[in-house]
Amino acid sequence: MGSLSTNTFSPLDPNGFTNDSKMVIDFIADYYKNIENNPVQSQVKPGYLLSQLPDTAPYCQESLEDVLKDVTDSIIPGLTHWQSPNFFAYFQANASTAGFVGEMLCTGLNVVGFNWIASPAATELESIVMDWMGKMLKLPSTFLFSGNGGGVLHGSTCEAIVCTLVAARDETLRMIGAENITKLVVYASDQTHSTLLKGVKLVGIPSSNFRCLSTSFSSEFSLSPQALEDAIENDIKAGFVPLFLCATVGTTACGAVDPVMDLGKIARKYNLWFHIDAAYAGSACICPEFRHYLDGVELADSLSMNPHKWLLTNMDCCCLWVKQPRLLIESLSSDAEFLRNNASESSDVVDYKDWQIALSRRFRALKLWIVIRRHGLANLMCHIRSDVNLAKRFESLVAKDSRFEVVVRRRFSLVCFRLKHNDECQGLGIEP
Amino acid sequence: MGSLSTNTFSPLDPNGFTNDSKMVIDFIADYYKNIENNPVQSQVKPGYLLSQLPDTAPYCQESLEDVLKDVTDSIIPGLTHWQSPNFFAYFQANASTAGFVGEMLCTGLNVVGFNWIASPAATELESIVMDWMGKMLKLPSTFLFSGNGGGVLHGSTCEAIVCTLVAARDETLRMIGAENITKLVVYASDQTHSTLLKGVKLVGIPSSNFRCLSTSFSSEFSLSPQALEDAIENDIKAGFVPLFLCATVGTTACGAVDPVMDLGKIARKYNLWFHIDAAYAGSACICPEFRHYLDGVELADSLSMNPHKWLLTNMDCCCLWVKQPRLLIESLSSDAEFLRNNASESSDVVDYKDWQIALSRRFRALKLWIVIRRHGLANLMCHIRSDVNLAKRFESLVAKDSRFEVVVRRRFSLVCFRLKHNDECQGLGIEP
Structure with a gap:
């Protein structure tokens, strides 16, 4: 009692x-x-x-x-x-002891690292571990702090998308005027995660300005550069302002990969903000045999991937890298009296509150740092390869079974299969 | 190795x-x-x-x-x-063993409760504990699930503000057209947390449409209902559309309290969305002697407060209640193929993904549930009163010391004091 x-x-x-x-x-x-x-x-x-x-x-x-x-x-x-x-749904069994103890330390220390002075270690470890992770993915140095870009840990892809959309939106509206927000257009494939459309609406761009470009079986559900360019040209003729392109490496429904290099060239030609959402499959790109899916990333403005999906990191942990942190900061900074301090005013430090939606932030970097150190790159690659090999084995079993068929070519650990429309299905008592 | x-x-x-x-x-x-x-x-x-x-x-x-x-x-x-x-800065020493073990269970179970089916317990415990907390604050039943309102756990006030702004924005734009987004106006006092202006910009409302109304020493830095009404009238005459009012119970800089009842009447007269930000002082309102600061909450559309600030709950934990969950859902729902399920389509369940920015969500309700159970309402009230008594004692020490003065009347546990401009300050070697 x-x-x-x-x-x-x-x-x-x-x-x-x-x-x-x-x-x-x-x-x-x-x-x-x-x-x-x-x-x-x-x-x-x-x-x-x-x-x-x-x-x-x-x-x-x-x-x-x-x-x-x-x-x-x-x-x-x-x-x-x-x-x-x-x-076997979504992103399974991704917790690890390392992720857990990282969360424990974060929760136990319970610092609120909104700016550098509020806990310098929280900020500096995050910058260091984001450079580590960027190097594990062989990102161009322009995305690293050591190359004047930089990374931040968000809770989810949704937050990363919202922050990049806002940065892109404001950069364009500064040129064309705030009243033209309803002319801004965002492009992605019909396989893109629903969070993009949610983010578009959230930042005040009408959902009718979201171009959800069709994909097809013949192109393995990847976004067609030609379809993108046609849509952009149509929009320009109609008086719209192309703003933002999201490509996905490893879509949610079938693991499709958009052609990053070809899409990137179009983004550069039309001056769109180019974001790569590698939430799930980004983790695989730490293995040399999967890294080619990110070829062309040097043409992007931002990239996000979630160690909490496939890199043994407990929820929540989303990595976002940007080439021009200044653009995030211009949209997301806040300047309250109670936050002012000499370190921030010297511009020698990162204040992560200006790289995210919220002011408060947990010390998430501890978790990712401990996950990487306790496993090491070698074991993390083993983990990815083991999952992919299990998926390959399952795919081969499905291929041998006349009742089922594989619907889309498997690239990572996701196998899309279904019951065939044939007599054998009847034996299962299931309507295909 | x-x-x-x-x-x-x-x-x-x-x-x-x-x-x-x-x-x-x-x-x-x-x-x-x-x-x-x-x-x-x-x-x-x-x-x-x-x-x-x-x-x-x-x-x-x-x-x-x-x-x-x-x-x-x-x-x-x-x-x-x-x-x-x-x-002694910000919100100190708020971690507790109960909050810590709640986080451990959340991290260990590592479920991703975006919708009901993804882990029914995560959704249902959150709804139950939000009703508990609402009753602890003696909120009108219209904010509780048991009264057709409801609550959700966010990570921060910033997120709560963004979600309510978007719900208010979209409800109004459905009537006046999306192209009028630049006419929407948001009202608050100059003591309001900077997160409101950040949220306003984030959802696409120009920062020039944020009315930062002056407060003064004479009104103890609370928002003047007359100043609010004058600003609204001016905006209407100028062709703007008054949208959103944020009142604060316990401001960040000096613990000021806006007059909820009088502001609420104006909000109802002009049909503004009325949000109450009680991030810090909301926790005190579980004590009968502080509850009067929320009088008039029945006139509000939404209320947020953060147990992670002053209720022994480790980061992150922000409670948001709304009277009309439907308005959040209309702005924030997503409808991806991979999320469809019978329970959601039956409308018998809450899908919290539609009450927040992100799709993914941690099982935060465990933490708040365990904090409340392990302490009990009685100890939580003792905790608040103990902090307030310490602040009272400090305030009396300051009052007795001729070198210092209390700047604003203390209401909760925040004491605003400064060095006096007098000869004695010289003795400290500090420029006041």
């Missing part, structure tokens, strides 16, 4: 911290040991939890044992187990 | 997980025990870390001991110690 005396209320007592935390470590380790005993997808019905928990907060404190019992009884049955070896 | 064999590479082996995690727990506990030995503000110079770390990622894995040694030698000296008892 707990004491209400302020003398004994010590919410961060180091001994209590150690005991409680180790109890939860054991709890999570048991969860991992037994994860395959759970159905991968939760079997609960909508609203199941309302009947299991009180509808108001407790007045007195409750024990950690009681909380963990409720996690076991009420929360775990309502989870879809993303870390289960039997989970 | 580590093995490169895929047979021994097991990044989430439960035994390795337990050993490494407990080593880090001990490391963090030692950090807390010795935190007062560190200077609160880091003494490093810009660029200090570059010379201490390699400029490329390691090829082979490194030991956790080596990583933690680098944290000790290179990271901790570069931290500003937000959890130090000697840190």
Whole structure:
């Protein structure tokens, strides 16, 4: 029931911290040991939890044992187990011990690194680890701090897209006037992640100005440079202002890869902001045999990829690199009295609050730094290759089975297959 | 040096997980025990870390001991110690064991709860705990799921502001046409957090349409209803469209409180979206003696407050409540093929991806749920009162000291004081 005396209320007592935390470590380790005993997808019905928990907060404190019992009884049955070896949707089993302890340090230190002075290590480690990651991907030096570009850690691709859209939008509106925002046009393929259209609307560009260019089976669902150029020419004739092109390396639905080099040339010809979304497949590009998918990246203005998808980094971790940080800063800086300090005014430091949507930010760099160090580039490449080899093996099993067919050529670890329209399907009792 | 064999590479082996995690727990506990030995503000110079770390990622894995040694030698000296008892800037020492173990469970389970089906417990616990928190603040039932409103956990106030701005913007543009985006006007006081202007620009409203209304010492830096109404009338006469009003309960610089009730009446008269930013002082409103600062909240469309500022919740945790979730969803929903499922189409469930900027989302509700349960409302109120009493005591010490003066009346735990312009200041050798 707990004491209400302020003398004994010590919410961060180091001994209590150690005991409680180790109890939860054991709890999570048991969860991992037994994860395959759970159905991968939760079997609960909508609203199941309302009947299991009180509808108001407790007045007195409750024990950690009681909380963990409720996690076991009420929360775990309502989870879809993303870390289960039997989970094959989206980006599975990407947690790692290294990612976990990185998050623990971030949470434990609990610094709020909005600007350099608020915790210099948070800023400087992020800049260093973004250069590490950029070199692992063999990005041109123009994307690295060492080459006057730079990288930042966001929570998600959505945030990276919004920030680059805003930077591109404002650069153009400074030339043509704010009232022309409804003339700006954004281009991508119909395979592009839905976050792009969401971002376009969010920054005030009408959704009717989003050109969702068709792809086809014959081009393996990649964006056609000719279709892009035709669309741009049409828009210019109609009085629109082409603004932004998003290419994807490894689309969500089928792992398609847009032709970065050819699209980049068109972007440069028409002066579009060129963003490469490599959220999923970017991780594979640390392996030399996959790096060619990024050929042409030197023509891009920005690139994002998510170690939280396929590089053993727990949520959330999205890397964004830009060639001209100045353009992000011009759109996203804030200049409140309570944030001013000598270091910022000297311009010798990075203030990451001006590279993102929020002011507050967690010390995410610790997590990525520890993931890279605890695994090393060698093991990270092994991890990618192991997943790709498993996918290859599955693809070959599908190819041998007359009931199924592979729909799109596999490039990474994603295999798109379906039931065939034939008599054998009937035997499965499933409508193809 | 580590093995490169895929047979021994097991990044989430439960035994390795337990050993490494407990080593880090001990490391963090030692950090807390010795935190007062560190200077609160880091003494490093810009660029200090570059010379201490390699400029490329390691090829082979490194030991956790080596990583933690680098944290000790290179990271901790570069931290500003937000959890130090000697840190008095911003929102200090807000981490708690409960917040930490909540984050651990979130990170360990590592589910990505973008929609209900992706982990029903993540969605349902968030809805339940947002109703708990809403009841702790005695919000009108119209903000609760049980009253057809609802709440969502964001990472920061900035995100809450952007999402409500977009919902308000789109509702109005649906009536007056997208081309009129440059006519929309947003109102707030000159004490309002800089995130509002940043959000205004981000959603495509020109910064010249942000009315930063002057406040004064005589009104204790609160927004004047008369000044607001005058500004609205002027804008209407000039052909602008008043859109959004942000009131603050507990401003960043001096803890000012805008008159919610009177401002709310004006917002209703002119049909503005009325948002209340109670990021810091909202936490105090769980105590009956502070709740009156929210009187008039029934006139608002949305309210946000941050348990990560003053309610013992580690970063990041921002509560946003809205009366009409439909308006958020109309602006922020995405409808990709790979997200469709029966539960979403039945409309029986909440899909939080449509209440926020990003698609991906962490299971933050665990953290807030555990913070509330492990402390209980009683201890949380004690915590607020203890901080306020400390501030009162400090204020009385300042008042007794002829060298200093209190600048603005203290309402919560923030004391604004300064050196007086008098002879005694000379004795300190400081220019006031």
